[in-house]
Each structure stands twice: as C-alpha cells, then as structure tokens.
Amino acid sequence: MSGFADVEYTGVRELRGPLVVVEGVCGVGWDEFATIALDSGERRHGLVLEVDRDLAVVQVLEDTAGMDRTGTRIAFSGTPLRIPVGAGWLGRVCNGRGEPADGGPPVLGATDTAVAGAPINPVRREPPNEPVLTGVSAVDVLTTLVRGQKLPVFSAAGLPHLELAVQIAAQATCGGEAFAVVFAGMGLTHADASFVRAGLAERSAARELVLLLNTADDPVIERLLTPRIALTVAEDLAFTEGRHVLVVMTDMTAYSEALREVSAARGEIPARRAYPGYLYSDLASLYERCGRIRGRPGSVTVLPVLTMPAGDITHPVPDLTGYITEGQIVLSAEVYAVGTYPPIDPLASLSRLMRKGAGAGRTRADHPDVAAQLIAALARSRQVRELADLIGRSALSPTDLRHLDLEDAFRQRFLTQATDENRPLDDSLDRAWDVLLTLPRSQLGMLPADLLDARQAGAQKPGEAP
Template sequence: MTTQEGTTPFIVGHRTVTRIAGPLIVATGMDGVGYGELVEVDTGDGVVREGQVLELDESLAVVQVFGGTVGVGRRTTSVRTRGRAASTGVGKDYFGRVLDGMGRPRDHGPEPVPEDYRHVNGLPLNPIARAHPDQFLETGVSAIDGLLTLVRGQKLPIFTGAGLPANALAARIAAQTRAPDDATEVVVVFAAMGVTRREAAFFRTEFSADAASSSVLLLNLADDPTIERLLTPRVALTMAEYLAFELELHVLVVMTDMTAYCEALREISAAREEMPGRRGYPGYMYTDLASLYERAGRVRGGSGSLTQLMIVSMPDDDITHPIPDLTGYITEGQIVLSRDLDRTGVAPPIDVLPSLSRLMNAGIGAGKTRADHRGLADQLYSCYARGREVRRLMSIVGESGLPQEDQRYLAFASAFEATYLDQGDTRRTIAETLELGWRLLDPFPAPELTRLTADDLAEHHRAGPSA
C-alpha cells in the first residue's frame, strides 16, 4: 500500500452515512479507518468528492468533505477508503507555480513532478534538535530591519485592521528579503486563504516574472470550499519543510490571512457541535495554531531555515481578540500596522511602539549587523515615544507653549515618520537604515542621548545644539 499518488491494492466502500451537517458527514461501520485518512465520497450521481477523517469513535467516523455537501443525499452516498493519509508533493518543480489550497495547479499548467510526497501534518522537530534562531534576515524595510529585526527560523505575525495594506507589505517583504551574510537565496512559499479574486490577481502579479524562479503561490479563494482553507497552510508548510530541512534552503513562508483560517476552524467546530470557547471559537484553537506556527525553525547541523510571517486581521482593530491574542502567545513578537499612520500616507504604516521582535538581540549581536545596532534602536524608540507624548501635550497647550527641548522631540517624531517609516517603494540595506537613524538623532545634544555609549556617540553622532 502506498501513502501517496499511485495504485492501492484495495478500495473499501461504506454505505452507512447516518448524518450530514454542513461540510461534515457521519458514517458508521468504518472499522479499520485511520485518523486523518483520505476518503472518497460518492454521492451516487457520478460525482466523487474527496474528504478526510476528522474524528473516530470505535466504528463511527466524522468526515470533512472538501467539495462541500450541497446536493449530497444520505441514502445514496457511500464513503470509500483507500488507506492513504493526506499528503502533498514536494520539490523544486513547484517553483513558479500557482496552486490551489490543496497543492493542485491553478495556473492551467501541467502537473508538477514531485521529488517526493510528505504528510501534510508534518513531523514535529525534536526540541533538542532545534538551533536557536540568531541569523539576520534583511527585509529592506527600515522599521523592521532597524527596530523589529527578523531572524531566520523566527515566527513573526503582522497585526492589521480592515483596509490596511498588510497584503502589500507581506508581498513586498517576500519579494525583497535577503540573507546578507549567506549566498543561499531566500525562497518564498506564499499561502493566501479566503482571498477575493481581486486580491488573488494582485498576488499573482506580484509573484510573476522575477519571483517565479524562487516562489510557490497557493491561493485559496473566498468561494472555495471552507474545509480546503484548513489544509492550505499545512500544504504550504509541508512544501517549505522539505525545501528548508532537506534541500538546505532559506525559506520564508507567508500566510495570509490567519483570521480567515480561524473563521473556517470555527465553522467546522460549529458543524461538529463542539462546545464553543471565547467568541465561539473552539477551545483547541490555541493548540491548532501552535501546530502551524511551531513548524518554523532551524535544525542543528543544517544550513537551511524556515521563517514564518503571518498576517492576522484584528476584528474591529481589537488586539485582545482571541486570534491575535493567542497568536501573540505562540509567536516571537508582532508587527502592528497603524490606521493613523496610514491616513497620513506613511507606507508601510508600521507603528513601532506596540511592535516587538523578541529574537532581535540574537540576530543583531556582535558580527551580525553592527555592534551599535541595539543602542541605536533603543535611542530611536525612546525619542519617538517622547515625541508622541509631546504631540499629545501640544493638542492641549499648543506648540508655542512647549519648551525648546520638547520641540526637538516633536520635530523628531515628524521627521522619523516622514523619512524612516515612510519609504514608499524604496528598498534600504541595513547599512542605509542605520545611517538614516543616526542622522535623525543629530539635532539632539549628546547628553540627551542616554541610550548610547560614549564610543557610539564619538563614532557616529554629529553634535547637535547645546543643551
């Protein structure tokens, strides 16, 4: 018996469907069927749909039907088992291809030739075999490289709201991310879940031509079966794991939008009549998300890496919503997009104050970017936070009522947003980002720059006005 594409020695049919609920069917007499096994659902009218076993209780099985259950009758439907688990092909032949959420061609091209097949749920890494992520990835975006540094093997979400350009930022990062101290190219596996056709056309345009040789694009459209949405990130991560851990490549996996994924999870949970948790989401959503996010990392002795960047839409811009809340517990920081910055035309509108990269220190240590990176980042944070406070104070007392020191911080906050955060379509190297940060600090007298060492000031700071 084979667990991938190919012939199987037997097919077993079961005409024991007892219930149909949403995308689920319940069948009895399913002895010998395994959890996660793929099955075929024959509706009796010539239509055969694929499904997967979600739950087993002795001889009773709950099967999720990928094509939905519209038009499926209980008496005429049979479930055929083939004894194979959900798997996907992997290999370099998938580069440049546009696939659906289950890894099948969506670009009308020929079937890719896989180098192997892998189970979509992957195999968990032994924690002892994991290498600590500590290698810098250059995204070309100053707010990230300078203040929220991304490292290989990290999982870092982008928290966004409706209408904010999170997809454009994710596509931009995917197209221009580099490993500056490694000749190995960064390849991209991009998984879009529940997107509209307009968004799908945008992604196809972004990943055409130059990016085609080093990217795989999986598109699950909003009108595709809901159940397919649950498989999309798993198929993407399975492909990425093979490229990273067996072919020793640096792989960046971008998943958008995890909120659409969680909505599909809630829909399936409701169809299974499970006890709901917070806001109707299943109680196991934390575990389910962790099973995806924890597939990022590096392996000791290997040169490859799997880095995750996931988009999380916050309903009503609420960062305490269950989806961003649980994501924040699992991942190593967050990038938060600001609606106020977006209104003023800052692109990308990254609000660095509530944002964080918990692995930044590991990625910018001695010999990684520059030894003065940490102090510069802390000083930029401090000055920008003070400038934002002064801006709120100015709305009460007016700019003329501010002392000269506060006016410097107010001017810094405006300049920081206009030059450092707002970079349009320009890609900056880490050296350009750091130099821009130093020049923004020039108007301050040295005694006010308390986060910097005397050596850093002597090397980089151009003395500002006297205190």
Template sequence: MRELRGPLLVVAAEGVGWDEFATVDLPDGPRHGLVLEVDRDLVTLQVLEGTGGMVPGGIWVRFDGRPLSIPVGPEWFGRVCNGRGEPMDGGPPVTCDRSLPVSGWPLNPVHREPPRDPVLTGVSVIDALMTLVRGQKLPIFSVPGLPHLALATQIAAQATAHGSSFRVVFAGMGLTHADIAFVRDRLEERSSAGELVLLLNAADDPVIERLLTPRLALTIAEHLAFAEGHDVLVVMSDMTSYAEALREVAAARREIPARRGYPGYLYSDLATLYERCGRIRGREGSVTIVPVLTMPAGDITHPVPDLTGYITEGQIVLSPEVQARGVYPPVDVLSSLSRLMRSGAGAGRTREDHLGVASQVLAAMARARQAGELGELVGVSALSATDRAYLTCRDLVERDLFDQGDTELRTMEDSLGRAWTALAALPRQELTMLPLAMLKEYLPTAAPGGSDG
C-alpha cells in the first residue's frame, strides 16, 4: 500500500484496468473496491466499505480482472437491501442466474423508441398538469425541509401503468435512519406484493456506497424492463447527496474543482445515470426515472438542479410558499412542466379533455397570480369581478385539486373532475382553451361562485 486518501486506497500494481473490481484482504475480514484511476504502476481504489481502521502493512489486494457486477432477475422483488445490494431484511443474499456490470451498457440511440403512454402516480397535480410518461426522466426539485421524500414514496407506492406489468425500484441515498424506517414502512405493502425493490443508503454509510446505489438500481431496472418485459419506475432520492459524495471523492483524488467545488465532469456523470431510462424498439418494457434532489438555499441555478434540468424532460418544483398555504404536495405549477406530457395524455391515453383542461388550469393560475399581486396593491375589493373569479378559482384548485393526503390515491377521472369543478368558478367566456363541445359535456352547471357570463 502506498497511500490512504480518505475513502481511497493507492497501491502499486501492474496489468490493472479502469473500473476493475478488487478484494482488499484485511485481518478483520475482506473489503471490496473499484479501480478509479491507473497511473503507470499506481492504482487508485475506492473502497466500498470505507478505509476506516486500515494501516500500512498487512493489506493484500486481489484484482478480479472484470468490472463490478451484480446478479439480476426477479429474485430482487420484495427485498430490502443497503446501497451495496446486501440484505437488510434478514434474508439471504440475492442470487440469480445472470449478472450484469453496474456501469451498464450505452444504448444505441437508433434503437430508442420515443416515450409514450402515461404513468399514473395517483397524485392529482402531477397526473393532471405534468403527466409522467413511460420512458421519461422527470425530476422533483425541492428545498430542504419540504416533504419531497414523502412525495417520492407516495409515487413509488401508488404509481401504475394501464395494460402493463408495472414494477418499482426505489434507491435512497444519504437517508437518516428515521427516513429509512419511514420509507420501509410506507412501501411495505408494495414490497410484500412482490412489486418493489428497495436499495437504501444511510447517511452514515461509506460515501463510496452512495455512488454505487443508483447504478445498482438502474442495472436491476434495465434487466427487469428489457429482459423480463416489465415497465419499471426508478425513484432516486436524494441526487444532491449523490453529487456531494462525488465531490468528496473528487477532492480525495486531488482533482481541480469546477463550479461550487463539484468536479468538472458532474454533467457527464449525471447523464450516465439519467440516460439509462427509455424504451427499446422491438422489446417490451420501459425504464422511467424520477430523481429527487434538494436545491441548497432554494437556488435552482445550483449545479445539481441546473445540470439535471439540461438532461431531463421537465421538472416538478416544490415551493415553500405553497406549503405555507397548507397544500400537500406543495408543487409550484407555474415553475413545473412535463415536456413529454403530450405523448402520454389526451384521447386514447388518458381522456380527450385532459390537455385542454391542463392548459386552462395553468392559464387560470397564472392570471390569478397577477390578480393576487394587484390585489395586494389596491385591495381585493377594488379588483374587477373577473379578477375576483380567478382568485376564487385558484383557491378551489389548490383546495380541491392540488391538496390531497400523503396516502390518498386518486384516479385520473377524479382529478379531471376536480379540475372542471374549479374551472366552473370562472365566467364561461374566460374558458378559451376548451372547445364548446367539451364545455357542454364536462362543465358543471352549478358551480361555487361561478358565472355563465
């Protein structure tokens, strides 16, 4: 052994390749590592269990001559494991007939199918206004202190896709032990049904494990999707913890830092995770990714949300201001969007009026924000009747459509019905984004505070 640098071990060796798996033999038992760097005869290893207790002398490193691989197959269903894939549920290690490298394989863009058809989360504000689509990557941007973990577990517990075999892989990174207990309890029903894989990395686990957790989750999901034919949703929380682990390892490697101290390759590293989702031509199944990340100080220009936004297809933004109004989930709908929503909503997918209703609700919320700002200046009583109707509509939307229990499951029909009820508070001539035929079919005739104008 030449040197110890935090979680890294530097040894002298020849004939070793990048990303090669290794076993570190110690008097108290073996540990495992991955080759990060090879410089002539010096090899830098990241030790998965950490380097605590290691001292020069008495250390032997055996290189396997292959990348780190994990077993893949349906045996993962119902299992609860740590960030390295080791059981936390008291069961035996997961063994399968096939193994795959955790780094995955690049997917030929020519073989990709565009995402289509909805993944229904049972959360009204997401299903109605920013529909998740099979094969999409749609992140949740949050602020520390907001219920992003509750929303992530609610999506993992409730999500479905009609007409398919739907499964969920949940990867938790940097979680407290209280958070781990919450996730396990919340997802117990789906896990018992054999529809869920749980990989949970604790905040006090070695930092290297945090870099491995999402790769294990995506490798398992890819096999379940493209070999077993399932539609798989991968929920990853919290990607900011992942990026901070990457920064810590980069600092230990003495790399030149880039923006905010993160390594210059943060963008490409995140892309190697996010771009593993999608659909493949000629194969059943799909991988859909919902990464959750916290924005330090609520800064959406922070490198992690900023670079994530470049790679993904939209975002769901959680807002402290919305939470202060008592709304769960506290989604800022005017800052949120799903760029692929039109591929998963509308006639033949959800309902013919879905896209029109979503556009009308968003337009109403934007107009209500303007009316509210004006009302703060001149007083609500000085506003026009139309502006007051928009404020009423906003209150109805937030109270009846957006706000729901963290264990409440709503159908798409229920969500759209609630949206129509809120829109009925507006004068009919303001509903310019909805065809007359849909107004006649879906608009309630007796509306709270509504007017036919």
C-alpha cells in the first residue's frame, strides 16, 4: 500500500456509508489510491471513485466507522492502487485486500502492478484450444473447460456450489504443465471460509494456490477489490511466470450486491432491480481478463460462481454474465433433491469452446462424439419421462423404457461422485460409454460405427492407438 504524498487534505465535507467526500483537492484523478489518517493514529486506505472540480469521492476500503470529519487527513498517491506480484503469493492465505490472514509476513514481489489490470490486445489473443481437467465427470466430459475460457457456474441458494468450486480448485490440472489456482471468496460466512481453507489446504501446502477470502462481515468495499487483486496476481503468474492459472471467483452475486450498495451510497440512478446501469461493463472488466497471449507462456481461465436469487436465471447477474461468458454450468435443485452430487443439469449446461479443447491430441479421440451422443440420449430420456407422466409407464415402447433406464444409469454410474473423488478422464469417458450402451445400437446414430464395434467387441479403448 502506498504511503503519504507531500500534500494532505483535511477538508472532509461528508461521511456517507463507505464514502468520504473531500473538498479543496487539486490534481486528483479517478481510481487514484489514497491513504487516510485518523487522529487516533490509525491508517485506512481508499480509492477515488469520482472527481468533480475540487471535490473527490473516496471509497474507504476499511469503511468509515469511527471516523469524524474534523480529525481526518487524506493524502493521494498520484497513481492507481498497485500490489506486488510474483510467485511469493503462492501458498498464501490473505483477506480480500491482499493482507496476510495466515500469520505470515506481507506478500512481497520484485515488481508491482496496477490492480485495474491492462486490456489484452485482441490481435494478440490466442484462441483457447487445450483443456483444463477438473476430475469432475460431468464437467470434463460434457462441458469441458478450456484454457483461457470464462465458464460460470449458475447455482441457487441451498445448492452445493461452494463444495463444487472447492473440489474443482483442489483437483484441476493441465496435463502435467505448470499450474496454479487463485481462489477468490467474496461475502463468505466464517464457516464457509474455514471450509474453503480446509478443502484447499493440500494444494496450498504444495504452493499451487493463492487464497483470498472476503467474509460477510468485512467492509463491502473490500468485496469489490477482491476479484481484481485475484486477477492481477493470476495475470502475473500466467504471463510472466508461465503457469496456466485457474481463477475461481465465488460468489459473484455477493460482489454485484456490494456494487449496488456502493452505487446507492453515491446516489446514482438505479437500473434493473436497483443495480447500477454499468453492471454489465463492470462484470465484463473482470471476466474479460482471462485468455492466452500470443508469444507469452501461460493462460488465465476464469470460473465465476454465482447464485441466482430464487433460482431466476433472468436475474440481472446471471443474465448479464451469460452474455459475457462462453457457456454455463447449471446446478439443479431437482437433481440435488434426489441426493445426487454434483447436481449438474447436463441439458441446461454448455461449454461453447468445448470442441476447441476436446478430441484427438487433447483429451481422447472419441470424446466429442460420446459427449454429443450422451446429451442427445439424455434429451430423449427427458421427453420420455414427461410422456410417461402423461400416459403411464406401461404404455411406453421397449425403446422408450430403455431411455428411462439410461437416465437412471447416467445419474448413478456417471454423474454421482464424492466431493473428494478425483476421477481420471479415461474413467469418466468409459463410464459415459457404459451408460450409452444401455440403449440399443439403433439409438446410437451419432457414434461412428468403428467406435461402436470396438467398444462392443471389447477390443481397445475407443480413441486409443492400436
């Protein structure tokens, strides 16, 4: 954090929630970092949200509780907030502002970087084309995560989205290449924060993890800073250190509500459901920081997790997130109600870049065909189930009954797995084959005949070289 500049301002006009309005300023710019000194000797920090002539609105990272107008001095650094970057972040647990929460020393680095980041030149962007394997069958086979992709998880209250996020963060790999995870938790309860720390302890001990935890009782402004610090650290680990980095950000709904609260404190005109009109561009400024850069090693892959209030996928946060990102993994209350984990709805989930990262030389040659056939079979199974509810199971044809059996087999043999079960991709694909072969061959028209022959003959694994 920056220290004092030469000039300190004492003209505090107003304290309003997390904001301080300072008058009489000169030469202060937007997003500039500020240090705030209280009469008690305490120091706090802030960022400039708005400048109008000689007035500056500063958002205080530690909130304004205990501050008074007459005993406050504010100094502006002349630059945006910068943090040290480098491999020193690996293995550390910090709060949402990047300050140590593990009892260790402050994180140091040879260089520092602006938290706001820098946009990637579109001409230098490399298209994502290699997988990030998570060890979760439904993700790896049906909605493959690709290096450089942004793929959100849509959940609802009461569903185990945090468990899934921790499992993916603990198990994800890039096929033996240098890899790291940056986990940003926002608005977590203390119980959830403890769960995250315990679930990722092994990866943290291996110095493959950066953990930033903002709890629900931390200042709301800190929640806006947490994902930006996480992405700044990830960009350096990827494009300077040469690692493939997965950034898990949960919960983006808590982040958006913090943005709404600050917007209301600023007196801005609200848009949909009282969120600020710039919610779309603000979310895009986070999600679009993923990718690969031509000529540089490493990649940044973003997995945002968000809860849909009342399960409403048209709510502004999931709605706008869907416009920006490349697909979604949707968790289903109906699937969870029958005791299945992870409760992923395969027909509502989609990875638009999956075919760029799956297939021969990347996962397995039969992967795209198996995934497409399984989705088609599940769609038919759902239609049959709805038909059975109308006319009764006894009126269904033998083929329809086989589709109902496939739906049960999918849930029991493929979808269900333990929260600490790291399933290899070959095992997941073999399970998908076992589910598909509950259908007669006439219903598997999307699979090449040679793959079916090889599988049914029990020869080599489909997709493997003879």
